[in-house]
Amino acid sequence: MAPSRRRAVLIGVNQGGRDVHLPALRYAERDAQAIRGMLLDETIGTFDDGDVTMYIGGDANWGDIKTKLRELALDSGPSDVLLVYFAGHALVPEWSNQLDAYLVTADLDPDGLRREPDNGLRMAFLKRDVFETFAGASFLILDCCQAGVYLDADLRHAEAMQTYRTQVDRHSALLACRSGSAARESEEYGHGVLTHHLLRALRGEAADDSGRVSFGQMATFVAEQGIEPPPVQLVHMWGPTTVLAQPPVSRHDRQSLSSPANPGTTRPCKSPLEDQSSSVLQLLGRVFRSETRPAQPPEQAGYADRVEIMRYALGAESVAAVEFSGAAIRVVNATPRFDKEELRPLLELSSADAIKYRTGMPGHIVSNDAGRRILCVPLLHEDDKILTLVLVDPAPALLDMGEPLAVMLRAMCDANFLGDPLQAEMRVMTALRTAFGRLPLNLYEYAFSLYQKLVGSMFMVFQPVVELALRSTGVSIQSFEALARRGDHETRAPLGALQMAYAWGDRFIIERDALLLSKAIHSYAAADAATSYQGTKPLSVNVAVRSLLSDAYLAQVSKALIEVDMNPRTLTLEISERDAIEPGPGERWPQEPLAYFHRRLTTLARDLRITFAVDDFGVGYASLARMAELPLTQIKVDRAVLHHPLAMDELALVARVARHAADLGHAHTPRPVIVEGYDDAAPITLKQIYDLGIHHVQGFFCGNTASVSLHDLEEPIRERIASLVRGEK
Known part of the structure; x- marks a missing residue:
């Protein structure tokens, strides 16, 4: 483990600033010196001489202090400790709306703050640029009036304050009073009242059974002393375990300040x-x-x-x-x-x-x-x-x-x-x-932004759906499917990245589908414009059930089609059988799920003039009712069916269901059936598939792979496919 560095910056100013118009203090500089003496005490202190920096009186300049604090924050590691102590006045400018305050240093110029508000030691600077940046455990002690302003410094509304309190878990603070209140000095004590009780705590009055005093114990002790106005303490997860004083022992014999409470367990x-x-x-x-x-x-x-x-x-x-x-x-x-x-x-x-x-x-x-x-x-x-x-x-x-x-x-x-x-x-x-399960809001939003970048880094390739025929002249490309890829040499979809969305819920799923749809349509339009053959082939894009229930996703569909001037009837959205058709948590549908979704698709097909297909039939939530009752223009059979012992029976059943509406006279032609994932290693031949009345196949066979550009089938490939359909080797 990298050595733990324990740093302290102590500031004490009795009379500070130019024309500040605040009464001089008597003990602020003495307070900072007393805290330094305690931290460096040969027997009970826990800091080393070179790691405590003190700015008092005329040497307490805001520029030097900010530079030092920023250096410590940027150079920190997760094992480090930073303690910042200030005794003196705090100034709340009239224009700050009580949302920020300045610690009054020797060179503070109140008149210049309106023009250059960063020309001073702002509480917001401490919070944002020091403690939120510091990698280890950090602690702040403010023995000054208006100390409680630190709670709200640089925040614009209550929600933001709550977010801050959740975020800065490695930071604790002890503040002499609330916003609008005044801290006090005591002639009897010869110190500021808060600092007097701090020193008592560190000398051992707040020690635990082992003689140690943590920041949390010190803060609790001070809060119990009946100080008026009462101090404010924020003691987060590392406050109770970070030791500031220890039992009197030789420095050479000190036990590690972070040694375990119950060794051997x-x-x-x-x-x-x-x-x-x-x-x-x-x-x-x-x-x-x-x-x-x-x-x-x-x-x-x-x-x-x-x-x-x-x-x-x-x-x-x-x-x-x-x-x-x-x-x-x-x-x-x-x-x-x-x-x-x-x-x-x-x-x-x-x-x-x-x-x-x-x-x-x-x-x-x-x-x-x-x-x-x-x-x-x-x-x-x-x-x-x-x-x-x-x-x-x-x-x-x-x-x-x-x-x-x-x-x-x-x-x-x-x-x-x-x-x-x-x-x-x-x-x-x-x-x-x-x-x-549920994560804090800032982690959830960070993950959402990260997932947007991940999906945004994908690009689309287009895999042809081949129409089978007995003669090469009849073999052709019926349509293309847009498939996501992460790298130039990848032949498979980044399933891990795509399926992460389901762990996060609808917002991630809808965002994923919207981003990929927009990429698919724009990339396809560009690739189509660069092809030599006439006429735009249909394009299919995958979509989740939850996205089709989202108006935001559907608005993205319309927007993308308009942007590239693509005929909506060119687009088919493929609904995966891996998705359940059911209400989400807290939702109620007015009809049975399949009937409700049927009605939804019918409305979308009419309003958007796009078509729908069922994808991945044979896995997940595949059912004959789903395939037969939804208004689908085609049915895509998952490659897993090809390797099933009853593959031919399953394919024959799908073909019959696809013809059912036409047999009853409810449709002019049967719905096309497309077998996905076909390759030369498939146990079923193209002839067997063709003889079942299934005339469309998609996959990696006969040299046809997915590409960012659109290619027609060359004659040797068409002839080979036709020969396989005829059953010739």
């Missing part, structure tokens, strides 16, 4: 996610936008490179993939400094508990009395072998994430975040969604 990773969203986003940034990415191209990077990035992101000493099999421990892959023999006692504890966790919690933490920790995340179970990701001494603050951290790490191990970081990051977000 294991504990499950905790949940929930609500108070950890900013930590989640920050960890994602360190993994997927890491400055330590390997120099070689992503396709050459291996598992070891991914493990090294995870080590960096978690501030761990080392990381390894370890296989536990009974009493045997085998290191499969590891970063430098992973010492199996040194860690053997902890690994043996982890192995003993691995079975207990294989069907329960996704990870566990093992620690010893020397302050060492390993985080173990089981990845794969096979017989009696358990492959586990082991992180040695990761940043303690990140360990507080608990179960979400384990879920994220497991998803990272399964994803290629070097070769395809966009899809990998979305897989991690989807793993959190699957594990925890």
Whole structure:
């Protein structure tokens, strides 16, 4: 683990600013000096001399302070601690509407703030540019009037304030008073009242049984002293565990400030996610936008490179993939400094508990009395072998994430975040969604934006639907289907990326379908304009049931058709049999689901002048009723049917259903049946398919593959298809 750095910036100003018109204070500078003395105390302090920076009196200039704080924020790691203390006056300009305040420094010019509002030490700057940027645990103490303005600084409405309180989970604050109130100094104490009780707490009056004083214990102690006006405390997840003072011991004999509370035991990773969203986003940034990415191209990077990035992101000493099999421990892959023999006692504890966790919690933490920790995340179970990701001494603050951290790490191990970081990051977000259900709003919106980028990175290729015939002159392209791809050399759809939408719900599904439809129509129009043959072939595009129930999606259909001047009757939307036709949560349909959906499609076909087909028949929710009763212009049979023992019987049944309306005189011609996914390895021949009355096939056969451009069938290909239809080898 990278060494933890504990930094403090202390500010004390008795008389500050130019023409501030605020009374001089007596003890603010003394208060800052007293806090410094406590933090650096040889016996109980927890900071080192070079890591505490103090600005007092005339040396407290806002420019220098902002530069120092910004440097500390940008240079921080997840194990670091930052404490900012201010004693003095706060100024709320009349034009700020009480939404921000300035900490009064020696050079603050109130008259110039209206023109240059950033020429001062704003509370909004502390919140936005320091604490929200700082990678580790951060703490703020304001012993000044108007300290409570910090709660609302730079926020414009109540909803935003709630979002902030959810986001900044790694930050805690202790404020001398609420907005509009005044802090007090005491001649009896010789300090500001808040600071007097802070010093009492740090000297041991707020200590726990082990003699330590955490920020949370200090804040609680101060709040219980009956101060008027009462102070305000925000103590988030790391506040109760970050120690500011400890029992009197020699600095050389100090125990680690982050040593485990119960050494030699294991504990499950905790949940929930609500108070950890900013930590989640920050960890994602360190993994997927890491400055330590390997120099070689992503396709050459291996598992070891991914493990090294995870080590960096978690501030761990080392990381390894370890296989536990009974009493045997085998290191499969590891970063430098992973010492199996040194860690053997902890690994043996982890192995003993691995079975207990294989069907329960996704990870566990093992620690010893020397302050060492390993985080173990089981990845794969096979017989009696358990492959586990082991992180040695990761940043303690990140360990507080608990179960979400384990879920994220497991998803990272399964994803290629070097070769395809966009899809990998979305897989991690989807793993959190699957594990925890509802996510905090900012994480949900981040995932939605990420998914838009992922779908936006796809491009469309067009696969021909071939019309079969006994003679080559009759073999032709009946239509094209638009298919999504992620890379130039991919021959299969990015199913993993496309199916992620179902874990997130309707909004993601509809957005996916709308983006892909727009891409398909625009790309097809461009490709069609570049072809040499006459007449535009029909185009089919996949769509989910939920999208067809969305007016927003249908508006996108109309918009895209108008933009490229495409005849709507050219477009067919293929409804997957993998989608259920049923009301969503909280919905009520006025009719039985199939009848309601039939009515919906009939209306859409009339109003939009587009057609519909059933896709993937033979899998999912496929049924004869669905195929027979919906107003469909064609039926597409999934390739899985071709490999079924009763394939011929199933195809014959589909063909009869497709002819049923025509046999009754309700339609002029039978609905076309298209067999999807046909290739030369199919167990059924083209002759057998043709003899059933099915005359359309789509797939990778006879040299026909999907392409970004539209190609007619060359004569040798048409002749070969015709010969296969005739049953000739």
